[in-house]
Amino acid sequence: MKKIERQSSGKKFKEKLFGVIYESDTLGGKFFNIALITCVVISVLIVSFDSIERINIRYGKILLFAEWTITILFTIEYALRIVCIKKPLKYIFSFMGLVDLLSILPLYLSFFFTGTKYLVVIRTFRILRVFRILKMWNFIEASHHLTRALYISSIKIGVFLLFILVLVIIIGSLMYLIEGGKYGFDNIPQSIYWAIVTLTTVGYGDIAPKTPVGRSFASIIMLLGYGILAVPTGIVTAELVKLAKAPHVKSIHSCPSCGKEGHDTDAHFCKFCGGKLGISPAHE
Amino acid sequence: MKKIERQSSGKKFKEKLFGVIYESDTLGGKFFNIALITCVVISVLIVSFDSIERINIRYGKILLFAEWTITILFTIEYALRIVCIKKPLKYIFSFMGLVDLLSILPLYLSFFFTGTKYLVVIRTFRILRVFRILKMWNFIEASHHLTRALYISSIKIGVFLLFILVLVIIIGSLMYLIEGGKYGFDNIPQSIYWAIVTLTTVGYGDIAPKTPVGRSFASIIMLLGYGILAVPTGIVTAELVKLAKAPHVKSIHSCPSCGKEGHDTDAHFCKFCGGKLGISPAHE
Amino acid sequence: MKKIERQSSGKKFKEKLFGVIYESDTLGGKFFNIALITCVVISVLIVSFDSIERINIRYGKILLFAEWTITILFTIEYALRIVCIKKPLKYIFSFMGLVDLLSILPLYLSFFFTGTKYLVVIRTFRILRVFRILKMWNFIEASHHLTRALYISSIKIGVFLLFILVLVIIIGSLMYLIEGGKYGFDNIPQSIYWAIVTLTTVGYGDIAPKTPVGRSFASIIMLLGYGILAVPTGIVTAELVKLAKAPHVKSIHSCPSCGKEGHDTDAHFCKFCGGKLGISPAHE
Amino acid sequence: MKKIERQSSGKKFKEKLFGVIYESDTLGGKFFNIALITCVVISVLIVSFDSIERINIRYGKILLFAEWTITILFTIEYALRIVCIKKPLKYIFSFMGLVDLLSILPLYLSFFFTGTKYLVVIRTFRILRVFRILKMWNFIEASHHLTRALYISSIKIGVFLLFILVLVIIIGSLMYLIEGGKYGFDNIPQSIYWAIVTLTTVGYGDIAPKTPVGRSFASIIMLLGYGILAVPTGIVTAELVKLAKAPHVKSIHSCPSCGKEGHDTDAHFCKFCGGKLGISPAHE
Secondary structure (H helix, E strand, O other): OHHHHHHHHHHHHHHHHHHHHOOOOOHHHHHHHHHHHHHHHHHHHHHHHHOOHHHHHHHHHHHHHHHHHHHHHHHHHHHHHHHHOOOHHHHHOOHHHHHHHHHHHHHHHHHHOOOHHHHHHHHHHHHHHHHHHHHHHHOOOHHHHHHHHHHHHHHHHHHHHHHHHHHHHHHHHHHHHHHOOOOOOOOHHHHHHHHHHHHOOOOOOOOOOOOHHHHHHHHHHHHHHHHHOHHHHHHHHHHHHHHHOOOOOEOOOOOOOOOOOOOEOOOOEOOOOOOEOOOOHHHO | OHHHHHHHHHHHHHHHHHHHHOOOOOHHHHHHHHHHHHHHHHHHHHHHHHOOHHHHHHHHHHHHHHHHHHHHHHHHHHHHHHHHOOOHHHHHOOHHHHHHHHHHHHHHHHHHOOOHHHHHHHHHHHHHHHHHHHHHHHOOOHHHHHHHHHHHHHHHHHHHHHHHHHHHHHHHHHHHHHHOOOOOOOOHHHHHHHHHHHHOOOOOOOOOOOOHHHHHHHHHHHHHHHHHOHHHHHHHHHHHHHHHOOOOOOOOOOOOOOOOOOOOOOOOEOOOOOOEOOOOHHHO | OHHHHHHHHHHHHHHHHHHHHOOOOOHHHHHHHHHHHHHHHHHHHHHHHHOOHHHHHHHHHHHHHHHHHHHHHHHHHHHHHHHHOOOHHHHHOOHHHHHHHHHHHHHHHHHHOOOHHHHHHHHHHHHHHHHHHHHHHHOOOHHHHHHHHHHHHHHHHHHHHHHHHHHHHHHHHHHHHHHOOOOOOOOHHHHHHHHHHHHOOOOOOOOOOOOHHHHHHHHHHHHHHHHHOHHHHHHHHHHHHHHHOOOOOOOOOOOOOOOOOOOOOOOOEOOOOOOEOOOOHHHO | OHHHHHHHHHHHHHHHHHHHHOOOOOHHHHHHHHHHHHHHHHHHHHHHHHOOHHHHHHHHHHHHHHHHHHHHHHHHHHHHHHHHOOOHHHHHOOHHHHHHHHHHHHHHHHHHOOOHHHHHHHHHHHHHHHHHHHHHHHOOOHHHHHHHHHHHHHHHHHHHHHHHHHHHHHHHHHHHHHHOOOOOOOOHHHHHHHHHHHHOOOOOOOOOOOOHHHHHHHHHHHHHHHHHOHHHHHHHHHHHHHHHOOOOOOOOOOOOOOOOOOOOOOOOEOOOOOOEOOOOHHHO
């Protein structure tokens, strides 16, 4: 009898925990999510400031302590996530589950591998924690359309990027020959790097043509890039326009004869059974 | 009797003043607004030229005098605005009211706080006066669609910018590790700065990757940025296209049998009662 | 009798000349236009190469001679244009007429004003001759939609640019205060210049923030610019999409009863007189 | 008898070969294409790494050997392509045929022309081999819409680029006069180069205005460029939107009285004869 109660109370606790950790529409869940995101932001700030030499020398120890505190909190959270979910394996191997694991692993690994330099490398992955914020996207209905449009566009943009890659290799090689291995165009890979910097209109200026022929060729490339830049924008926009098109408005009233729905708002006879449709006050 | 007259004449004066200051479709209002904008432009020019050392040394006193003249004019205007409006508090705490106050405050504050250096800081806010010009936007019908589309898009673009922020932090940290704290990638905040400069295709070139691995990574980021840049453009465009869409044209004639409207312009038989539709002279 | 003949032959010559100079669908006109554009291109090349010091020293005289030859040819052409048109004044004060005059004037003016330095200034206007090529735009139907869309968009983009101007002044002033008049942000005009360079994503890098606060602020500006860049593109695209929308297809057949046109392709009864419409083979 | 068999087996071999080389939906064809693309990528990498001086000194010979191996393989492939196709001449003079030839020619030509420097020039063309990958585009349906939209847009963008060219020449010349042949604006061609770099928002920064007038003028150009950049994007997007538009949905059912089709899905009475429309099971 007592056992069952314990089990039942354990079950209730799990359910409550699930409501707090996984769902964000409960009061506890809201607090939990805000606390989580705050921790992520603080952690990112700690890693960032720790990389500044001047700060690292003075406050290195405090930052490390804060880092450990957050990591332990995240570890507890990770354990609770596994405990209160029904299918733990599915969570562990989901994208967010792996991100959660990678958020806590690096600091523990720094025990066994003392190479401080490499430690820093692993530390960076923790920034992926920020992606947890993305869970909040569910609230924002706006992102739904966007992600669908981007998903549909991704194939087309992929094909387009493949084409750009080919273009960039040829442009880079030609520029290498034109500038004759000078003025930063020391080799083909570096010239390809220049071509990408130019075609994407980033234009650092660390590598730039100096010869008249090189500059003429670069000018053509830039004007070409003008038109090329239009393509990905066009793809995404066309997809968004298609999705944004308001669906044909249908009446919310069902036929009084056959009960079917989906009539036009201006229909008077049911298009399924031919029976007369009732007129709701909303229509008057 | 006289009191009422005075009151009434005072009321009339207030009304006239209101027409000049707040409305821009009266003759006085038009002159007032043009004078106002001229003053704002002159004031902005004075502040700008005053910041040029060479000019400041030679003409500093004249510019200060001109600055004071405009500030006093704006103070009088501010007082009149409060006097002639019915709900002064609503104006004072409105966006434009606060801008108006901030336009005159800095120079007066420079009396009490003699730190000339800080004075300059406050002075800049006066440039916000330029926003008064925005009141003229009301004239231009064109901006209406635009502002609505931007308002609707702002949420989506906000979500998108959040995503970019996450992306930029991860890219910056990875670049910090790749370039090993050299060539301007001294710490993570600076590397994030580089990531923003690159992804937005600004590309100053003050920080740029030097190692082959760093350049390869930067190339991928730039090509990615190509596709990413398309998203905000797509969002705004899709919204503008949706708003610009002309409503579906329907016949304005009602059925002579049942009197219902909403027929296609090419319909001959009423789709509600099956009766023959009449033909109006407008079709000829 | 002879006089009339002479008059008539003069009139015929004028008409022929008009066909050659102003119209481009005749054989003579085509040749004339191609020759004209060739001369413009050569002239532009001459001016360009003449500005290169090394070439100017060696070939300066030859280039000057060539320049004079083309200018005289253009002067004759200009005279003929006035002679053979019916309303010469309308041509002279039209945009293309003024461009034609400005194409020949500078070199003649160089006689009276010996200042060689200023001569060069006037010389540049001759490049406007290139605009004559634009006359060929008439051939290309494609540009019609484009120019209309740009014309409609120009007001909206004008409003938008006004807003950008305000934004850029405020950003520039704030940056002047943040960077404290150092690192190229010597005064407000220069800081505004930086703001424009940044917001348009040009990013020369001659002026760039160095302080952490300045870089943070610049980062926000750049991310903002991301969204802002979307607006002009959105405006033009929405206009083009609206114009590009194919007009509702109508039948090319007129009603056999009343002769009216403009019926839908699927209509069987004339929507104007109610008469039965004939069916053309194209419909079967 | 034997001869016919031989002929027939030769024919069969040819057909099999054709299936492997030209078609990519057979198992052999898939393997062949993947091997081909792998070779192209390796070859591009070899040429790229060979251009890096440090690598060239150490591994130059190995890379040359690998280069020759791939070239010989490509030569055999080229021969087989000609053998197994029915109309060899059509293939040889097609775009892909010429690319295939240019992929193998340079290395053989390096025998007769010993100028190693020029050899490198020809070598670059082999990178065009990468275009073979483009044959894989056929698989991806996504590119179809894209290429059609780009083809339609190409004329409009061509007109637009012509206009940009004119603009850029005038801007460049004006800037040459403003900056007075200093700060990198040494001559008109170089100033035009600057104008292109600026208007396309690349902005290297190797040439940048230094005088206040020059910077003011450049600011105007950049803000102009803001609007101009919108045009090619608008053109491509409008075309893509037009193509992406779903055709207007009509009922697939014909009128039971007159048998005509093309009714709206919500129509109850035939718009051609006025007869009542039947209801199909598809509507339930």
